[in-house]
Amino acid sequence: KAGVTQTPRYLIKTRGQQVTLSCSPISGHRSVSWYQQTPGQGLQFLFEYFSETQRNKGNFPGRFSGRQFSNSRSEMNVSTLELGDSALYLCASSLGTVNTGELFFGEGSRLTVL
Amino acid sequence: DAKTTQPTSMDCAEGRAANLPCNHSTISGNEYVYWYRQIHSQGPQYIIHGLKNNETNEMASLIITEDRKSSTLILPHATLRDTAVYYCIVSYTGNQFYFGTGTSLTVIP
Numbered sequence: 001k002a003g004v005t006q007t008p009r010y011l012i013k014t015r016g017q018q019v020t021l022s023c024s025p026i027s028g029h030r031s032v033s034w035y036q037q038t039p040g041q042g043l044q045f046l047f048e049y050f051s052e053t054q055r056n057k058g059n060f061p062g063r064f065s066g067r068q069f070s071n072s073r074s075e076m077n078v079s080t081l082e083l084g085d086s087a088l089y090l091c092a093s094s095l096g097t098v099n100t101g102e103l104f105f106g107e108g109s110r111l112t113v114l
Numbered sequence: 115d116a117k118t119t120q121p122t123s124m125d126c127a128e129g130r131a132a133n134l135p136c137n138h139s140t141i142s143g144n145e146y147v148y149w150y151r152q153i154h155s156q157g158p159q160y161i162i163h164g165l166k167n168n169e170t171n172e173m174a175s176l177i178i179t180e181d182r183k184s185s186t187l188i189l190p191h192a193t194l195r196d197t198a199v200y201y202c203i204v205s206y207t208g209n210q211f212y213f214g215t216g217t218s219l220t221v222i223p
Contacts, residue, residue, distance in 0.1 A: 031209055035213075042213055042214070042215055043152075043213035044213075045210055045211060050209070055209070058210075090158070092157070094208075096209060098206075103160060103208075103209075105156075105157025105158050106157055107156060107157055108157055
C-alpha cells in the first residue's frame with residue numbers, strides 16, 4: 001500500500017512569506033503528526049491531529065498551525081517565515097490508537113527560508 | 115514524557131551484534147519504550163517498542179531491565195544498511211514523541 005506522501009519535497013521562500021505543506025497519510029490512518037528537524041534542535045514535535053481535531057501540541061509559536069481534513073489528509077502552515085524556520089518538516093501517520101507502536105514517516109518537505 | 119540518555123556514537127563490525135543502550139531512569143509505569151532509526155535524509159523508521167517485557171521482531175530485540183530504568187536495542191547481525199541514528203524514546207501514548215539526540219551507529223565493513 002502507498003506510504004505517507006508529502007508535498008512539496010523542496011521549496012524556497014523568503015522571510016515574511018507564508019508556506020503550506022501537505023501530507024497524505026496511509027489509507028485507513030486517522031492520526032497525522034508533524035515534526036520539524038533542524039541540525040541544531042534535532043527532531044521536534046509540532047502537533048498531532050486525529051479525526052480532524054488537534055489532539056497534541058508541541059512547544060512552537062502560533063505562527064505554526066495545522067489542520068486535518070475529513071479524508072485524514074493534513075496541512076501545516078507557517079506564517080511570517082523566519083530564517084530559523086528553515087528545516088525538514090516531517091509528517092507521520094498512524095492508526096491513532098494508544099501505543100500501537102508504529103508511526104510511518106514521509107520523506108519530508110525541505111523548506112529553505114532566505 | 116521521561117527523558118532518555120544515549121551514547122552519542124557507536125561503531126559495530128559488520129555481521130556482529132549491535133547493542134545500543136538507553137537510560138530512562140525517570141520512566142513512569144505507563145510509559146512505553148520506543149526505538150526508531152533515521153537513515154540520512156530519510157524519515158525515521160519504527161524498529162520496536164515495549165512496556166516491560168522483552169520484545170523481538172524481525173528487525174531487532176528490545177531488552178528492558180526489570181526496574182525499567184534502562185533498555186538495550188539489539189541488532190543481531192548488523193549490516194552496512196544499519197548505519198543510522200537510533201533514537202530511544204519513552205511515551206505515554208505512542209502518538210507524540212520527543213526525540214533526543216540519539217546514537218549514531220556506524221557499521222564497519
